[in-house]
Amino acid sequence: MAEKKKASTKKTEAKKQEVKHEAPVKQEAPVKMEAKTQAPAKVPVTTGPKVKPRIGVFICHCGTNIAGSIDIKAVEAYAKTLPYVVHADNYQYICSTPGQKKITDAIKEQKLTGTVVAACSPRLHEPTFRTATKEGGLNPFRFEMANIREQNAWVHMHDKEAATEKAKDAVRIAVAKASLLQDLTPKTVSVEKAAMVVGAGIAGMQAALDLAAAGIKTYLIEKSPSIGGRMSQLDKTFPTLDCSQCILTPKMVDVGRSPNIELMTYCDVESVEGFIGNFDVTIRKKARGVLSMPEAEAKGIVGGGCNGCGDCEPVCPVIKPNPFEMGMKPRKAIYIYHPQVVPLLYTIDWDSCVKCGLCVTACGEKKAIDLEQKDEFVKVKVGTAILATGFDLFPIEKKTEWGYKTYENVVTSLEFERLICASGPTSGHLIRPSDGETPKRVAFVLCAGSRDNAGIGKPYCSRFCCMYSLKHAHQIYEKIPGVASYLFYMDIRSFGKMYEEFYYRIQDEGAKFIRGRVANILEDPATKNLHVYADDTLLNRPVDMEVDLVVLAAAVQPGWDTDRTRKLFGVSCSSDGWLLEAHPKLNPCGTTTAGVFIAGVCQGPKDIPDTVSSAEGAASAASIPIHKGEVELEPYFAMCIEEKCAGCGMCVNLCPYSALALVEKDGRKVMEVTEAKCKGCGTCGGFCPGGAIWMNHFATPQIVAQIDAFFLGGER
C-alpha cells in the first residue's frame, strides 16, 4: 500500500515536471480559444473581446465534511498558482450568507469575470452560487462548480493526501472552464393553461380535483372503464374504519361533474411530444363499443347514447370473470365493474364478445352500442402533467412455499377485501373458497413477498400491509363470532397518526401476533385446511398452526403499464420500477423532466393519507408553471454555426427531442434548433462531423480546456 502511494506521488511529480515544460504553450492556449469562439456570429460572446479572464476561487470546508479529508489551505494556495486566478478564498460554509457575501464582494473588488466554488454537488448548491454570482454583478452562467465533497471528500475519507491532490485537479479543471464561460440568458416560453393527470385512482382524482379547483383545465386519463382505482376495491380503510367506497364515491362524482375536468376513461396515452409548458399528447380512445350521450348526439342520434340502464347486460350470452372482483364474480361481455362506476357507461370486452347483436336489440332506440367501433386518437395540449399510475399486487404464486393458486383456501389481501365487502361477490359474508364455509381460524401472512432479497419477491417494505392486516383481523372479529386470528409478522410497522393506537385496539380485540415469518404452508387434502409453519421467535418454538383460511399480505409492484407510460413522459425509474422523484426528500413530487410530476403509489408504496398528500403536492407543483404563465428554460441549447454547417442533416435524426430541422438560408441548407425543445444533451454537438454545432455552456473549447487542464496540468 505504502509503495503504491509512493509510486502515485512520483507520477504526479513527473506530471508536474512535464507540465512545467509545457507551461508557456499552455498559457497561450485559452487566449487562442477565446479568439475562436468569437468566430460564429450567432454565438454570444460578452464582456467584449480580449478581456483577460479574472477568476475567483472559493473553497468550502462544509464543516468537517470537506475540511476533514482535504487540506483546504493547500488547495487554496494551489488555486492561486493557476492561470487567470486573481483571488482565492476559503470559508466554513460558502453557502451561508457570509460565505455568499465573499463571492459578491470579490466580484466587485477584484473585477472578476468568472467564479469557481469548490464545494458539494452542483445539484445541491449550483443555484445558490449562481444567484450569488449574479448579485455580484456577473452573468450567473459565469459560475463553475468543482465537486470536492460527494465525489471526493466523502469517498476518500481515509486518504487525505490523495484527496487533496484530487481536489487540486478538480479546481484546476473548473478554473479552465470558468475562464472560457460566456454570458447566457435563459429563454422563457409560455405555458399552456391546461394540465394532464394520468391514472384516475385516488391519487389522480385528488390531483385533478385540486388542479380543477385552481381553475386549470385538466385532462384525467384512465386506462380502465371506470375511475376509482384500487381504493374502490377496498372495503374499509384503516385506522378510522370508514367505508372506502363511501368516502371515495363523492370524490368520483365530483370528478365526473367538475366543469374543469375532462374525464377520459378507457384511454391510453399514445405519444407525448414537446416540453414543459407545451406538451402535445396523443390519446388513444380505446373502442368501448358503447357511445356516451354526447357522443351519440354528435352522431345525430337524438336522445340516444348509454344511460347506464343495463338492459344490454342480461341478454349478453357470454360470461367472464370480473377483474374488479378479482375474478370471484361473473360479468358479461358487455359490462360495468360495479354499480357505482363513474362514468356510468357500459363497455364491451372485445376478447370475449361474439357479436351476436342481442345487446344492440335490447338497447333499442338509444342506439348506444356500436359493435364496429374502432380506436380513435385525440390530441391535446397541456402545460404540465402528473403521472399517478398506481400499483398491482406482486404475483405471489411465485413464492411457491405459500401455495397461492395451489391451495384453494390461500387468498390475497385484495381478494379478502372483496370477500369481506358488502358489495362484493359474497355480499360481505367471508367464506373460504373451497367449500363456502365460514372460516373460524384465519392466518394472516405479513411481508408476503416484501422485504425479500432472495430474488423472487421485493426488497422493499410495501408499507401498508401491516395496517390493513390489522384491519382485516378487526373485520373478522366484527363479523364472525368466536373467530381466531393469527398474524404472522416480522415487525408491525404502525407509524402513522393513530396507527399504533389501532394496533393496540386490534390486540385488545383478541388478535394473536406471532413474531415469525411463515416458512411454508401445506394443505390437508381431506379437509382443505391449511397448516402454517413458522418459528415463534419469541417463544423460541416452531409452530404448526392449522387454520381454515390464509390471507397473504402480498407485496405491491408498479402497475403493469407504468413502464410504457413513464417512458413516454421521459421519467426515470429506480431499480425496483417505482418512478424516480427529482429528490427523495426535498422534491418528492417532481421528476427530472421539467413539467412532469408524480403522485401516489407509482413513486413508491403509500397508504391512502400519504397518497392524497402526495397528490395534492403534485397538483400544487404542477399548477405553479401554469399560474406563472411562463417558464424559464436553462440556456443550454445547441446552436448552429452556419458558416461551418454543410447541411448534411445527420444531426436531425440523432436528436432524441426532435429539436433540430434543416432549413433553407441564403440559398443553402443549414440546420436550425428549436431552442425550447432542445435539452442540451449534446448528442448532435458530439456527432457533427464539421464541428458546426455549438453547445452553450458545454462548448467544445470549454470541454477541451477542461480535458487539457486535467491531463496537461495548467499551473503557472
Place this chain on the structure above:
Amino acid sequence: MVRKKGYPEALEKKLHDQRYYREDSNPEFLPKVKAISRTIAHMCFQCGTCTGSCPSAPRSTYRIRHFMRRAVLGLENEALTDPDLWLCTTCYSCTDRCPRDIAPTDVIMAMRNLAFKRDIIPVNFLKTVQAIYSSGHGVPNNDVNRAARERLGLTRDPPTTHMYPEYVKGIQKILDHYKLKANADRIVKEREG
C-alpha cells in the same frame, strides 16, 4: 463478563448471571464464520423462516435462528460448545427460503469446522470419517441394501469405491492431507480409550 458474588457453588450455579455482556463476544468470530461459509451471515434479521423450515427443530432443541444470532453477536464459545450444532441435517430448506438470501446451512457448516479445530465434535461424526477412510462411504453398503439393489435389477454394489476399491487410496490421500483421519483416531481414542 459474568459477575461472581461468592455464594456457595450450587447457589452460584443457580443464580448464574445470564445477561449478555459485550465481553462475551469475540469480534473475530463473525468474520471467520463469513469467510468459511461464504455467506452474508451478518445480514440475518431473525425472522425465523429458517427454524420454521427446519425438519430438525420440531423434534429437538436445535434452533438454527439461534446460531445465526450467535454468529451476528460473536458468541463463539456458546455456539461452538452447544451440542445442538450437530443436529443440522443439511437439508438446505432454510437456505432455499431465507428472505435475506443467506445460507444458514453453510453458517452451521462453518461453525462445525471451527468447532472441530478445537476438538469439539461428537464421536459418531468421527466414526463417519473412519468409515469413509476405510471404504470411501460414510454409510457403507450392507447385505440388506445389496439384496434390495438386486431386487431392483441393480448391481449388488454401486459403481463407487465399493465396485472399484482401488480408488479408496485416493480418498485416503485427501483425508491424510488434512490429517482428518489422524485427528479422528486421536479423539476417538481419547474419548473411548
